[in-house]
Amino acid sequence: MTLAETPRAVAEKPLLGFTIGITAARRAEEFATLLERRGAGVVHAPAIRIVPLADDTELERVTRELVADPPSIVVATTGIGFRGWIEAADGWGLAEKLGSALSSARLLARGPKAKGAIRAADLREEWSPPSESSAEVLDRLLDEGVDGVRVAVQLHGATAEWEPIADFCEVLRCAGAQVVPVPVYRWTPACDPTPMDHLVGLVASRGVDCVSFTSAPAVVAMLTRARETGMFDALVQSLRQRVVVACVGPVTAAPFEELDIPTTTPARYRLGALARHIADELPRRDRVFSAGGHEIAVRGGGAVVDGEVRVLPPAALSLLRALAQRPGRVVSREALLAALPGGGDDTHAVETAVARLRSALGAPKVVQTVVKRGYRLAIDPSECGDV
Incomplete structure (x- = not known):
């Protein structure tokens, strides 16, 4: 495989010879294709799996509660989560009632994907932060005052060690809000740890040039698995010194910041932007x-x-x-x-x-x-x- 020494060839295959680890559970094939088109070799090791709660009794209970007593404010945090909630309600014969309850509330969308899911359900959001940050949503609510206000918060997911939306809910409770968490889906470790163990070994030995993450739970899952297998110190040392850590956004990068592991993120928190960012960043750092x-x-x-x-x-x-x-x-x-x-x-x-x-x-x-x-x-x- 030869790279012709022309600007056009370099532009088309900027990742030629680089090996990149992918930890994404969702859209991994799409992401791998974006990187491979730029010349990269890809190692895929899903760190987590998404467990839908469409048949979960807790989600159904919360949905019926909100139908009976609609909230004043609804915070939609992810597109896939909000859509899954509507689809689950439809399966229980509650879609129309849930839509009516949500239409009477003020809908806040964390980002464009959540906004798109709201509009797909024939609803309209009141506001969405330009930063796509839960922190900005929280600041807006606290500035308005939420004492005594009933607020439904669609959760990202859940892990034992990292769930920023749990903190979001707790801050609202401390400010006097009546918070109703909506557990639309949750994260669990991947069923088969073998691919992750392989990727951890590659990172520790610098067998990859970059490892990418699209969610904070995936970061925690890799770090947790490394601890379980005795590879934590070697992994952290390599991530600090040799292997580039590319995260889709600051929320994803936060667990690494706690360990003083440097990360790089794109300006826009999107999968395509992450692929382009990696294609810009790795050649820039190449020696x-x-x-x-x-x-x-x-x-x-x-x-x-x-x-x-x-x-x-x-x-x-x-x-x-x-x-x-x-x-x-x-x-x-x-x-x-x-x-x-x-x-x-x-x-x-x-x-x-x-x-x-x-x-x-x-x-x-x-x-x-x-x-x-x-x-x-x-x-x-x-x-x-x-x-």
């Missing part, structure tokens, strides 16, 4: 260096040599990373042996791995032998910092 007459960039799954993606076996990739951490400087055989998967005590394994690395790169002069000392990348040390 390309000249070695042995070739242009080299080290990626999660291999390297890009003169615009051509080279998939490297694990030992060769580990060796290249170890050399690239000290570009242009000599790395001893002992240090390179320690970097190889499995380690060992036979330095001849390093010679074998170097030979395979040169062959896999298709550029034997990139790695230079320094007699009796070790190996180095054939690069001027002043040209590049850590890769």
Whole structure:
């Protein structure tokens, strides 16, 4: 797979050679397609699954309660959640009554998707914040005053450790509101943890260049699974230092902020905007260096040599990373042996791995032998910092 050295080709395939982890449960295939069209390799590991509550007795109970005693204010937080609520009510024969109850209330939509779901139900929202932030909705309600006001809040979902809307409801209660939570759907860990365990391992070993998140519960699910499998410290260290964390918005990024893990987010909190943002951000951060007459960039799954993606076996990739951490400087055989998967005590394994690395790169002069000392990348040390 070769990238022609033209501006048009670079623009069309800006993610060529990059590997990106996707944790999304919904619209994952659509998101993967957006990234793959830009040249990326994708590893999908759903962190959570959405459990619909269309048949749940608690949602039916709350719906009947609101039909009997309509709220003054309704806060719709997600499009899928609001639509699911209306569809569930229709299944119980309550759609018309629920619509009547909601039409008598002031409807606030957190964002455009919630607004669209409200209008699809032949209702009209009173207001939606430009920031698409629950915090701005909350500030508006608190400024107006909610003491004694009956407020129905459609929940995002639920996890044991992270549910910002739960805090939203609690603040309203403290301000005197009569809050009625509407549990339209909830999050649970993915049924099969194997893909997530694989992705956690890849992130910890820098086998991916970027990992993406579209919900805070997905972030919590990955961190929780890493704790359960003893990979938490390695995961956090890699996310802090090596692997780019791309989140769809600040709410999604919040659990990472608590761990001092840097994140990057698009200006608009949309899936398409996230894909475009990743396509802009990764090449901007990419470090390309000249070695042995070739242009080299080290990626999660291999390297890009003169615009051509080279998939490297694990030992060769580990060796290249170890050399690239000290570009242009000599790395001893002992240090390179320690970097190889499995380690060992036979330095001849390093010679074998170097030979395979040169062959896999298709550029034997990139790695230079320094007699009796070790190996180095054939690069001027002043040209590049850590890769």
